[in-house]
Amino acid sequence: MSKLDLSLVVEDQWLSIREALIEAKVDINQELEQTMLSNYSSHSKTPINLISVFSFMDLIVPKLTPEQFQYVALTSARNNAVNAIKMMEFDDCNTVKEALDSYCRQCTRIMTNTTLTIDSFAGSSWFMCARPYSEQPRYPLTESYGLFLYRELVAQFSGTEWKPSQLALRSFNAQHIDEATCLPSPVVYLGQEFYGFKVEDEVLQLPLKLRPYTSTESVFKNTDVNFSLALTYVVLAHLGEDVVTLKQLSKITQLSVRTIQRRLEEAGTNFTSLYDKIILDEAKRLLVSSNQKVSDISYHLGYSNPSGFTRFFKLKQGLTPKQYQSNHIKKH
Known part of the structure; x- marks a missing residue:
């Protein structure tokens, strides 16, 4: 030491x-x-x-x-x-x-x-x-x-x-x-x-990396990072601007669309599945721990219409956002 x-x-x-x-x-x-x-x-x-x-x-x-x-x-x-x-x-x-x-x-x-x-x-x-x-x-x-x-x-x-x-x-x-x-x-x-x-x-619990990472580019140019998790934080950082697309991520990470797709496949997932999980997890976090309205949360997550967010959330979670929020509040 x-x-x-x-x-x-x-x-x-x-x-x-x-x-x-x-x-x-x-x-x-x-x-x-x-x-x-x-x-x-x-x-x-x-x-x-x-x-x-x-x-x-x-x-x-x-x-x-x-x-x-x-x-x-x-x-x-x-x-x-x-x-x-x-x-x-x-x-x-x-x-x-x-x-x-x-x-x-x-x-x-x-x-x-x-x-x-x-x-x-x-x-x-x-x-x-x-x-x-x-x-x-x-x-x-x-x-x-x-x-x-x-x-x-x-x-x-x-x-x-x-x-x-x-x-x-x-x-x-x-x-x-x-x-x-x-x-x-x-x-x-x-x-x-x-x-x-x-x-x-x-x-x-991630393996320790001691090589300096000074930019998003240098993170993604290396193959020893947890690619899907690293990409998750890039998506989260850009939510609220609009729906985050593969084309946008390609520009941010300076990797081709095909390279992103390939590395996600190697990690056992794909962009649609990863993006849906990010949106769902972030929606649940905000519904439970923030004072924002469902409509404000939907706009933050890139939806132009709250009804679209409600349909997505109910399809994935089996409850509407308001039902999920209400159930959580009752339990706590």
């Missing part, structure tokens, strides 16, 4: 955040001067001052537009996820869950006031980050950054474009969470004792 150096981890995080701010065209010179960080670089002999970084973030966050906020959180998190994988050791890990457990243990050893775990919440497995809540301006960015970072680790470890369908926040609103963080129409639990997300057991 590797022995992480807290100062190196903090330095990597700070340099990634500073670079992302510059790329987002945020003027940070005044804030750097105020917090004595203007002369700090990766070649400095003394460790980065964490208090100065916190002070800088409290000054800079109120200046950010929503677009800059999300860009900084997402870009720095992606960079630091790759750095974390390089700095840590996962030699004894064979599955996504084992790698996440190892990551949690290694990080928790060097963190103060923060505990990372894979634990049960709301009847499912969740990645949890338990840390004190703060009213400071930096906290929403910290939470958003953390969710991006941990989401990217699951995606990297699984070799998929995985995104969570359920989130938990320490914050009491979700204004700092956008579509890049999770799947469309997520279930969000506010004001919890931790922030994190649900990770499906089928994802946790």
Whole structure:
């Protein structure tokens, strides 16, 4: 097991955040001067001052537009996820869950006031980050950054474009969470004792991939990924725009239609069956755990008319969407 150096981890995080701010065209010179960080670089002999970084973030966050906020959180998190994988050791890990457990243990050893775990919440497995809540301006960015970072680790470890369908926040609103963080129409639990997300057991049980996956293209160009599961998350990410077609997926994945069909056949399925299962599973999730109307759910799933969705759902499930929703509510 590797022995992480807290100062190196903090330095990597700070340099990634500073670079992302510059790329987002945020003027940070005044804030750097105020917090004595203007002369700090990766070649400095003394460790980065964490208090100065916190002070800088409290000054800079109120200046950010929503677009800059999300860009900084997402870009720095992606960079630091790759750095974390390089700095840590996962030699004894064979599955996504084992790698996440190892990551949690290694990080928790060097963190103060923060505990990372894979634990049960709301009847499912969740990645949890338990840390004190703060009213400071930096906290929403910290939470958003953390969710991006941990989401990217699951995606990297699984070799998929995985995104969570359920989130938990320490914050009491979700204004700092956008579509890049999770799947469309997520279930969000506010004001919890931790922030994190649900990770499906089928994802946790996947064989561990340690080769960096930096784009959808690189995921699908490799033959060792769970192709149907990887494709599922691409479809889920594009629901709500319209019915997702094979032609669209071909463009997104940069694979030919025939290649997609062949690889699905090798996985023991076909596009129609896979797509129907995705729509049905997502419909059941939204009917049970969201407050959306059946008509809104049908539009989100790509149906131009709710009656078409109702016919599909009854054919596959034996109940109308409203009957399914009513039965579930009665049982719970």
